[in-house]
Amino acid sequence: MSLIGGTFVCLPRFSVAEALRLVAAERVTNLYLVPTLYHDLVHHADFGATDVSSVRKLGFAGASMTDGLLARLTEAFRPDLFVNHYGSSEVYTFTIDQDAPRKPGSAGRAGLNTMVRVVPFGARDPAATAEPGEEGEIAVIAGGDEAFEGYWRRPEADAKAFRDGWYFTGDTGYADADGDLFVTGRIDDMIITGGENVSPVEIESCLSLHPAVSEVAVVGLPDERWGKVVAAFIKRRGPVESADLDAYCRAAGLPSHKLPRSTVFVAEIPKSPVGKLLRRRLVSGDYEPEAASAFPSHTSVEALT
Template identity: 35%
Template sequence: MTHPAGGVAPVSTRVMNLATFLTQAARRDPEGIGLVMGGARWSWAEFEARTDALAAALQDRFGLRKGDRVMCQSQNCMEMMQAMFAVWRAGGVWVPANFRQMPEEVTYLTQASGARFLICNAGFPGHAAACRAGCPELEVVLAIGAADFGASVQDVTAEFMGRRPQVAAVERDDPCWFFFTSGTTGRPKASVLTHGQMAFVVTNHLADLMPGLTGDDASLVVAPLSHGAGVHQLTQVARGVKTVLMPSEKFDVATVWELVREWRVSTMFTVPTILKLLAEDPSTADADTGSLRYVIYAGAPMYRVDQQKALAVFGKVLVQYFGLGECTGNITVLPARLHQAEDGPEARIGTCGHARTGIEIQVQDEEGREVAPGQTGEICVIGPAVFAGYYDNPGANAKAFRDGWFRTGDLGHMDEAGFLYITGRQSDMFISGGSNVYPREIEEKILTHPAISEVAVLGMPDPLWGEIGWAVCVPVAGATVGEADLAEWLDGKVSRYKMPKRFLIWEALPKSAYGKITKKMIREELEARGLIA
């Protein structure tokens, strides 16, 4: 069979079911430790058997059909990882929510995804009740732990132990994961990730972020498995790397270092706010970090001053990547060898790295034309890691793609060598007196003040200039700094039109469920404080 143009049509688009990664790990090292949480240990063989049992129950007792969406509301736990692989094995689509979201938010996600199944941790009865009441398509609710709103995953697993499911046959473009965007500029959208796409992402993560992983490595999870950390752990399973979960949902730096020491942890996935906490916590001074090989951070750009602190503490083990959920992290990588603590021409200060393997990046103007090196435009990408589109949202898809390129909504520029520099989100840029102002540049300057720990610069309406900047600043613990001090200190470091007209001093900045500082939440807080209408 050939296409009209003469190309050969694929004989098959069948691909491996992602759950097979677990089966392969269990075959290679059945008695090796695969999953750890507190005092609990699962060998790879036990992990595989539990996954088989739950997948069989989903098919045979609860009637899961290929393509059914399965919402999950749970903090990190062993059963959450078991459920992810069981859903894939049975042919379902994994739809995880961040456990910190409110019942009405998870209800919306359940509605938007058309989920027929809900797996809900016993600690969230209000979420289960809200989803039952607000989602008529929801038919099956299972509980992780003992709860009165559904059968227990643990009990169902025990009942079906030893049973094998019918492993779902999947095509390259069959959905496997609805990866909800964080909703920083609107309601979350479901990015459709597929089995074929995710197989590429796993391979790419292992090649670009963590080359050379083996079963001797160990990975510590310090972020919610619902998003980037879940993708990271999938890559660990693919290489038989044991996964160590924090013993509770509370993030405690001293506990992190105890687990790193005990399990000789070699990889961690973090976001810049967590990496900043790890670098600055007093317990870090005495920590045994010698086993760390790859400390990966993503999810938001990291300010230079924070990057330098982390490099001073951990050495050349930091790996940065840039990539939205729609590209599953696969846009750029700045490997450990290219992280430089000292400023200078070799440091490429501010870059988020070069293109990931198999990914092409263009910085484009408003018409979709590639701009010259050094010029600012929208970062656009193509490649096998780009998602299949937003679920049931043709309007969003039309805006997100242009001539086959995915439009990230991030602004930046590229240098002659292909290194990318993020200026900020399109929605963050403001125009003051006819000139474009990119908040990130100003934030970087403010953060070099020794008394400032965090900052966010926003554009606010102004009758004379159109928009002006406000800087919301958080001092270092114990430090005192005033608006006049910051204005005087910043004078001469940025152009006059970029100078914030107000400096607000807060005790903390609001953050999203993923630890990101979002301008949307800061605006909401400004409104709540009566500072803007």
């Protein structure tokens, strides 16, 4: 911001109300947040009464953004530029999509001084590039100026991450026919149910578009028969039941093996201090169920329309 003669407005500790106040008071033109903080911003009670017309550019990184939140932000801000950055601490920026609403879910293409490819799961050779639409592990060239040299005194981590000059991120994704990258999650988060690989991000994006869903997180829970079953943890903003959400996912074309077999309504989705989703807490049962009186159990999706 100093280089271009701009002003950087920083909160010592993030507060949605204070962020909205500063946007209006400082006439902030650019916002750069993780998706969770954007969600909190547009769903805050003060948002509708806050003048955010100065904001013309949005950027996000740190996690995938659901289709529902992407649409909500586009409607709320009508930005001139909406950028998605995908990267890591190890190599900084991998890919950039400068028009995120154009193709929801896309992380775009390789940024300056880097190369990115999707390698089939289990492949040791980084040259074994996956076919368009084939999900695999995302690998990034490790020879650029922005790439790190390795993990401090962790040779076992280096051996796992580096293969013939490429850094294997541990992220899963695929490239479409246009060459745009789609990040589907972490290898550790992949749900293997009945021998099928299921990405939580795809299911979360589908459920996020339902008008009664405020937030959603999908994890795999242990199951004796299937190995793991798909479980959706939902924070509701309106009355909706599991059967309604199941019907909604089916109508959206979600395959049967990706449909949640368990739906849990929670008071909050657990997150880290910087707003990243903590799936492990959901798997371990460390969450607060929704209050029994939050929404009448007999209501359905029809009540919302």
